[in-house]
Amino acid sequence: MDADEALRILDKVLFPKKLNFIERLVFRQSWLGQTYSEIAKDSAYTSDYIKAVGTQMWQCLSEAVGKKVTKKNVHFVFREYQQAGTNKSQLFWQQKSSLGWAVEDNLPYPVIEKDLDFPGGPVPLNSPFYIKRSPSEELAYKEISKPGSVTRIKAPSRMGKSSLLNRILARAVGIGYRSVSLDFQTADEVVFTSIDKFLRWLCANISQQLNLKPLLDDYWDEDIGSKVSCSLYFEEYVLTQIDSPLVLALNEVNRVFEYPHIARDFLPLLRFWYEQAKNTETFQKLRLLVVHSTEFYLPLNINQSPFNVGLMIKLPEFNWEEIQNLARCYGLNWTDGSQAKQLMELVGGHPYLVNIALYHLCQGGVTLKKLLHDAASQTGIFSDYLRSRLETLQSYPEVRIAFKNIINAQGNIYLEPLLAYKLESMGLVKFIGNECTVACELYRLYFAALNSGEEHLPNYRIAALDQKNQNLESWINLDLDLCKNST
DSSP, X not given: OOHHHHXXXXXXXXXXXXXXXXXXXXXXXXXXXOXXXXXXXXXXXXXXXXXXXXXXXXXXXXXXXXXXXXXXXXXXXXXXXXXHHHHHHHHHHHHHHHTTEEEETTEEEEOOOTTOOOSOSOOOTTOTTOOOOTTHHHHHHXXXXXXXXXXXXXXXXXXXXXXXXXXXXXXXXXXXXXXXXXXXXXXXXXXXGOHHHHHHHHHHHHHHHTTOOOOHHHHOOTTTOHHHHHHHHIIIIITTSOSSOEEEEEEOTHHHHTOHHHHHHHHHHHXXXXXXXXXXXXXXXXXXXXXXXXXXXXXXXXXXXXXXXXXXXXXXXXXXXXXXXXXXXXXXXXXXXXXXXXXXXXXXXXXXXXXXXXXXXXXXXXXXXXXXXXXXXXXXXXXXXXHHHXXXXXXXXXXXXXXXXXXXXXXXXXXXXXXXXXXXXXXXXXXXXXXXXXXXXXXXXXXXXXXXXXXXXXXXXXXXXHHXXXXXXXXXXXXXXXXXXXX
C-alpha cells in the first residue's frame, strides 16, 4: 500500500471530515518515513508546529479506527484494515453507528436529535457541524508560531470568526503555549470611560486568566501615563512570569471602535507591542489575535493602526462542496448535490444563513421548496437576520441609497469606492472587478420587496440619521486606506 492509497482509505474513514492540506502533508511524509524535523525543513513550517499537527492528527485517527495510531505503527494499522476487507469495513461502520452515526449508501452521517441547539454562537471544538476554513486555519496556525506575530481575523458578523478563533487557541494550547481570550463585549460600560480604566481592566483580566496575582499598582504611574504603565506591566511582569509564548486573543475589537477616545490610544499600543517584538526578546513571547467585524469604521491614522501589520485573514463564504458536506452532517440525504446548489443560489455561502436553513430542514418542519419560496418574506426563517441588515442600512442613508441603486440595477454597477467598500464590509455586495453586485439573491429579493422607497420603510428620526450621515462622511475606512497605501 502506498501513501495515496492510505489517504484514500483515510478519506472514507473520516468522512464527512477531511484532512486539511498540512495534515495530508504530515500524513504522507510520515508514511514515507520522514521525521517531523525533516517535514518542517521541506515545508517551511516550524518543527514544533509540524509536531503539533501530527500529534492531533494521530489522535483523531486513533478515535476514528478504535485503536492507537502513531507514526511507528501507521503502516501496520492500515495493512490490517486493508487485509480485513469488507467485513472489517462493515464492522467499522457498525461501530460508528453505535456512537450516534447512521449509514446510507456506505457513507456515514450523524443522526440529528430534534432538540438540536439553534445555530448562533461559536461552533464547539468537537462539533461535527464545523467546516474547516482552509487555508485560513493553516495560515493562522503557522503565524502564531512566529515570535511577536499579529494575526487579524475580519469578516462581517456571523461568518465564523469566533469559531475559528477558538480553534487557533486550542492549537496554541496543544503546542504548549499559554492563551488568554478577552471578549470586549463582556466589558462594562464604565470600562470605556477612560484609557486608564480600560487598560487596567485589560491587565487585570489577563492576570486572572494566567493565574497571576494582579500587581497593577506596583507598575501603574500616572506621571508616565497609562500606556507606558501597561507596557511595563506586560514586559516586566506578565511575560516574565510565563516560560512559554502567550497567545492573546482580543475578540469583538469592534466594540472599541465605538469609543474613539479609547481606540486612538489602544490600537496604536498594540502596534507598538508588535514593533517592540523586533528588538525586545520578552515581547517576542507575545502573539496577538485581533478579531473584529467589518461593519464598523473608525477615524484613525493608518500609520498608528495595528490593522496594517501582521497576517490578515478575511473569512470567505462556504463553497458548494462545504455546503453539501454540512448538509450530510445535519442528516440530510442530498446525494446529487442539486439541493445544495439551490440553497447556495439563494444565500450564497454565508455560514450563518446556510446553517439556519439546514437546521430547519433537518427538523422536518419545512421542505426545501417551501423554504426557498418564503425565504425573503417577513415571516420567513431569515426574517430576523434580514431586519438586522435593514436596520444597519437605515442608520446610514447614503450607504442605503447606494445599495438601492445596486438592487434596482440590471447588472453590475460602479460605485464610489468608499461606499462600495462599506457595503462589501457589511456583506451586502460582492466586487466583480471594479463593479458591485448584490451578495446573494436573498438580499435582492428582500430589499426589492421593500421597493427601496422611503414611504415603504419603517419610520425613523430624520434628524438623528442626518447627524449619523455627517459622522459617516468623516470616518475613514482602515482597510480601504490600507489598500491605497499598499499600492
